[in-house]
Amino acid sequence: MNTKRIKLPYGISNFKRLVRDNYYYIDKTKYIEQIENNPEPYIFFLRPRRFGKSLFVSQLRYYYGLEHKDQFDNIFGNYYIGKHPTSGANKYHVLHFEFSRINTTSKDSTFMGFLENVKDGIVEFITQYGLITDSEKINILSSKEPNTMLMKLFRAYRKANIYVIIDEYDHFANEILAFNFNGFKSFVSENGFVRKFYETIKAATADGIVEYFFGTGVTPITLDSMTSGFNIAKNFSTQKQFNNMLGFTEPEVKQLINLTLPDQSNHLLIKNIKELYNGYLFNENCQKIYNPDMVLYYLSEYQKNDMQPKELIDTNIASDYGKIKKLFALQEPFRNSQVLEELMTSGETPAILTPQFSFERDFNRNDFVSLLFYL
Structure with a gap:
């Protein structure tokens, strides 16, 4: 038996x-x-849970962050982009946010969680790049609103070339949507703190401070509501050119099987x-992923x-069944239950x-089925 193993x-x-x-x-x-x-500098890319989004975000951070320039060959040297580097490699101050760790049990906890996640990203940015005085740092981090904190950061770094990367843009919003529809609408409304946050990013693009934006998430259900203040972004999720960017094609699965289980x-x-x-x-028009x-x-x-594993679905990927149950009550419960019956039949x-x-x-029905698909 061939005992050679690759590390998955x-x-x-x-x-x-x-x-x-x-x-x-x-x-x-x-x-x-x-x-x-691509001519569009501001991009959203959506894929279901555990689809490699965070790994790709990590790639972007190492590739574009100017602080990783000395490590470029070690990290990317054996891959396509290492052999064909672009003009943007390690040229940017990368501002990274991740919104999956937010307590959504109440309006206050959601707001504070969002604020703290924004603060975490800004602290990491300032710690990495410096360039400002201690008083400027205190002024930024003492802000009580996410958009104000971000606005002050952009003012302090107005001469920097910033690449904003957001992972899990919709995680907390999807949680709220499933359990508190009215709360969801208030957070993403015209005066909601989420929309103001994205309006601030948009203003920074107009001022030439933010040069690129890349955001990931699971569903587009909050894309319109949350980013109306950032209506310059393009959703690349269904574009043919990027169909294979995350996940595995069937030939790639076969390749993994050959390397992992050569005797099977x-x-x-x-x-x-x-x-x-x-x-x-x-x-x-593309192959399945x-x-x-x-x-x-x-x-x-x-x-x-x-x-073959006894448990065929990884417990880390199984969706919250309580959340799905709540989603079936969204808007038109009877119609949604008919969709479920058809799926089961x-x-x-x-x-x-x-x-x-x-x-x-x-x-409508297409929206509901699409929501289940994305989840």
């Missing part, structure tokens, strides 16, 4: 660690070049994975135990994928 990057979201510890990586770095060469039947394993995980179709967490979970368990239901939701118009 299951659960790894830091690209530098992935490279340093010799995890196997299917090279997706060419998409950094494609994003940079490639044909049988790909058949099992296809039946279990099916794959996502983000663009009707497999969730990388599901594939890596399956292969890592098979690799350890020499058999036939295993599928036809719908047109909604690229961007808005609660200022009717939330």
Whole structure:
């Protein structure tokens, strides 16, 4: 039996660690070049949970952050982008926010959680790049509103070239939507703190302070409401050019099987994975994409135990069933229950994928099915 094993990057979201510890990586770095060469500088890219978004964000931070210039060859040297670096490599002050760690049990906790996450990103930015006085730092961090804190930061760094990267832009909003619809509407309303936050970023792009923006999330259900103040961003999620940027294609899954389980039947394993995980179709003119967490979970368990895992769904990826139950009560519960019945009876239901939701118009059947798809 062939005992050679590759290290599967299951659960790894830091690209530098992935490279340093010799995890196997299917090279997706060419998409950094494609994003940079695209004429739209402000981008949202959405994929379901555990789809490699945070790992890609980590790549962008190491690639564009000027503080990582001396490590460029060590981190990217063996990959496409290391051999074909772009003009933007390690040229930016990267401002990174991540909004998954917010307590949404009340209006106050949500606001304070958002404020603290903004503060964390700003503290990391100031600590990394300096360039301002202690009094300026105190003035920025003493702000009681997220948009005010961000505005003061941009003023202090008005001569910097900033790349804003936001991971999980919608995580807390999706939580609120499922359990507190009225609360959701108030947070993202015209006077809500979330919209003001994005309005501040938009103003900084107009002033030439923010040069690029890249945001990730799961669903577009809050994209319209939250970012009306940032209506200059483009949603690339269903574009053909970027269909394969995150996740695995079927040939890539076969490649992983060959490297991970060389003594097993490639044909049988790909058949099992296809039946279990099916794959996502983000663009009707493209091939299906497999969730990388599901594939890596399956292969890592098979690799350890020499058999298919008993639990076929990774517990880390299973959605909160309470949240889904609440979503079935959204807007038109009877219609939504009919969708569920159809899914349970036939295993599928036809719908047109909604690229961007808005609660200022009717939330129709296509919207609801699309929401389930994105989750």
